[in-house]
Amino acid sequence: xxxxxxxxxxxxxxxxxxxxxxxxxxxxxxxxxxxxxxxxxxxxxxxxxxxxxxxxxxxxxxxxxxxxxxxxxxxxxxxxxxxxxxxxxxxxxxxxxxxxxxxxxxxxxxxxxxxxxxxxxxxxxxxxxxxxxxxxxxxxxxxxxxxxxxxxxxxxxxxxxxxxxxxxxxxxxxxxxxxxxxxxxxxxxxxxxxxxxxxxxxxxxxxxxxxxxxxxxxxxxxxxxxxxxxxxxxxxxxxxxxxxxxxxxxxxxxxxxxxxxxxxxxxxxxxxxxxxxxxxxxxxxxxxxxxxxxxxxxxxxxxxxxxxxxxxxxxxxxxxxxxxxxxxxxxx
Numbered sequence: 252x253x254x255x256x257x258x259x260x261x262x263x264x265x266x267x268x269x270x271x272x273x274x275x276x277x278x279x280x281x282x283x284x285x286x287x288x289x290x291x292x293x294x295x296x297x298x299x300x301x302x303x304x305x306x307x308x309x310x311x312x313x314x315x316x317x318x319x320x321x322x323x324x325x326x327x328x329x330x331x332x333x334x335x336x337x338x339x340x341x342x343x344x345x346x347x348x349x350x351x352x353x354x355x356x357x358x359x360x361x362x363x364x365x366x367x368x369x370x371x372x373x374x375x376x377x378x379x380x381x382x383x384x385x386x387x388x389x390x391x392x393x394x395x396x397x398x399x400x401x402x403x404x405x406x407x408x409x410x411x412x413x414x415x416x417x418x419x420x421x422x423x424x425x426x427x428x429x430x431x432x433x434x435x436x437x438x439x440x441x442x443x444x445x446x447x448x449x450x451x452x453x454x455x456x457x458x459x460x461x462x463x464x465x466x467x468x469x470x471x472x473x474x475x476x477x478x479x480x481x482x483x484x485x486x487x488x489x490x491x492x493x494x495x496x497x498x499x500x501x502x503x504x505x506x507x508x509x510x511x512x513x514x515x516x517x518x519x520x521x522x523x524x525x526x527x528x529x530x531x532x533x534x535x536x537x538x539x540x541x542x543x544x545x546x547x548x549x550x551x552x553x554x555x556x557x558x559x560x561x562x563x564x565x566x567x568x569x570x571x572x573x574x575x576x577x578x579x580x581x582x583x
Contacts, residue, residue: 261293316346316558317365319375321353321402327501327529327547328376331400334551335374342559344371355380362386366393372558376401379441379473384409396561398554401547405445410561411570412554414545416449419527419575420499422543424457426525427495430583433462434494436485437469438478438503447471450499450527478506479513486514486522495523495583501532508536523583530578538581549573 262269267286275282275290282290293299316339320328336346347370351358355378365373372395375387384404387397396410403411427435437454440447451469458465470485472478482496496511498504504526516522518538526533526542533540553571 326531330547331551338555415574417453419543420450420453428461437497475506478503482510498526541580
């Protein structure tokens with residue numbers, strides 16, 4: 252019968268203690284060369300391989316990061332995940348991806364799984380319904396740092412890596428003012444989210460202060476499908492006049508472009524489009540969409556760097572912001 256590849260089996264075959272086998276495999280100086288030779292030869296014969304999961308559980312660190320996102324259909328999240336994976340590998344860590352489906356209950360179940368697995372750290376973009384951050388702060392008590400990104404809580408008592416929400420909204424509003432557009436439809440996400448609040452307030456502030464005669468209509472949507480529907484309704488309010496649509500995110504932009512096509516509107520001739528985006532969705536259209544860039548890849552670099560500092564012992568909460576830049580297409 253084939254030997255089960257365990258330390259106990261090696262110890263029994265060689266008539267030594269399990270601790271002796273363990274130290275021999277680690278080349279401990281207290282173990283004789285002859286014993287090391289016998290242990291290593293038998294270990295190779297029975298194909299013994301140390302269980303890294305069990306070892307890491309004893310060390311309270313399994314060298315794995317968890318990334319939790321509401322959806323995997325968002326290019327911003329794909330860019331963020333790619334960036335984390337790329338840098339985590341250099342530090343000897345692997346990455347697990349979890350999808351919360353924008354459901355706070357699923358999010359809590361994922362957090363429990365991360366705690367039981369004793370992951371090294373969690374990167375999370377919270378759901379639109381997440382209000383209580385105590386389940387996240389409790390992870391710190393288990394030695395598991397949490398880095399919030401993109402959709403983050405309003406609390407200052409946590410580590411947050413954010414895009415320059417206000418700056419991105421400022422750049423988009425400024426571009427509309429420069430073009431002299433008098434009619435504007437702004438489509439934003441869930442107002443309960445800090446990311447939406449920041450973009451909404453800054454966009455409205457810049458437009459109103461820049462030109463008090465601007466006709467600004469704002470609506471909200473929490474999905475691409477909902478953005479399409481609210482856009483279809485809101486477009487009718489402009490009664491054939493030229494207007495610009497500001498999209499708060501890639502998800503909203505995708506829905507808006509479907510609405511524009513369904514209404515048979517021509518970009519630049521009938522409507523101008525400007526968005527906040529990671530950069531992929533705007534390039535799918537002609538003319539390409541002008542957008543204020545929010546890079547998931549750059550955010551991932553910042554988040555991984557902050558995570559490694561937390562693992563090294565940094566205990567204070569920090570909010571890091573990656574500023575935006577305007578990428579001109581031909582849509583406004």
